[in-house]
Amino acid sequence: MSRTLFRTRIKFCGFTRAGDVRLASELGVDAVGFVFAAASPRRVHATEARTMRNALAPLVDAVALFMDNDGDEVREVIRQVRPTLLQFHGGEDDAFCRSFGVPYMKAIAMRDGHDAIDTVSLRTRYPGAAAFLFDGHAPGGSGGSGQGFDWSRLPRGLDKPCVVAGGLRPENVFDAILATLPWGVDVASGIESAPGIKDGDKMRRFVEEVRRADCHTEPEPASGQPA
Numbered sequence: 663m664s665r666t667l668f669r670t671r672i673k674f675c676g677f678t679r680a681g682d683v684r685l686a687s688e689l690g691v692d693a694v695g696f697v698f699a700a701a702s703p704r705r706v707h708a709t710e711a712r713t714m715r716n717a718l719a720p721l722v723d724a725v726a727l728f729m730d731n732d733g734d735e736v737r738e739v740i741r742q743v744r745p746t747l748l749q750f751h752g753g754e755d756d757a758f759c760r761s762f763g764v765p766y767m768k769a770i771a772m773r774d775g776h777d778a779i780d781t782v783s784l785r786t787r788y789p790g791a792a793a794f795l796f797d798g799h800a801p802g803g804s805g806g807s808g809q810g811f812d813w814s815r816l817p818r819g820l821d822k823p824c825v826v827a828g829g830l831r832p833e834n835v836f837d838a839i840l841a842t843l844p845w846g847v848d849v850a851s852g853i854e855s856a857p858g859i860k861d862g863d864k865m866r867r868f869v870e871e872v873r874r875a876d877c878h879t880e881p882e883p884a885s886g887q888p889a
């Protein structure tokens with residue numbers, strides 16, 4: 663794929679403080695995520711997320727993240743927070759995910775050692791997905807754990823935007839982007855000082871490294887060599 667003029671989208675996930683949301687907006691991230699998964703240390707209530715959503719600058723998306731939450735809870739979050747995208751991390755099927763009338767991104771567990779991820783079965787199981795997020799946790803496990811995966815296991819030929827997540831940090835996101843050429847990258851723990859507490863310096867360095875990867879060009883072939 664040509665990277666000319668390409669800009670890797672950035673999503674920062676798991677906010678609990680409006681000040682962190684403001685700083686992420688100023689740093690130029692494309693989306694911020696609010697976690698409503700029951701077992702998460704980053705879990706926020708819909709009213710807290712609404713306050714943070716109101717701190718978002720224009721042109722920055724709000725993403726609501728769920729993991730096997732019931733439908734009424736998802737609807738209440740949509741009513742209060744008005745997310746532009748839903749992100750599902752559990753065993754939700756396509757019919758459930760699309761039933762809310764808001765575009766959704768399905769998270770796929772990529773923990774190494776598990777079965778290969780089959781492009782055809784993803785297409786078949788989630789025909790309504792707007793995007794897929796490949797995350798380093800085990801099937802049934804929670805995200806936001808800082809676990810990475812072998813990027814060469816990403817399925818090829820998916821006709822939907824792919825977001826890479828799991829164990830990304832300012833120190834490795836440059837390599838992750840060059841290795842996978844994703845539509846976007848997503849990070850939670852790699853920009854934190856504690857779960858839900860974002861670190862301004864890590865957020866800034868993460869964005870700088872994504873921009874550096876986007877400006878990176880392959881070295882020209884030596885003269886006399888075929889292009």
Ligand SMILES: O=C(O)c1ccccc1NCC(=O)[C@H](O)[C@H](O)COP(=O)(O)O
Pocket residue numbers: 675676697699701702703704705727728729751795797798804805806807808809810827828829830848849850851852
């Ligand atoms: O963040 C959580 O606590 C969480 C809980 C349950 C399901 C998903 C969760 N987070 C998802 C994310 O924040 C990211 O999409 C992704 O897992 C990256 O996390 P990290 O490896 O910490 O960067």
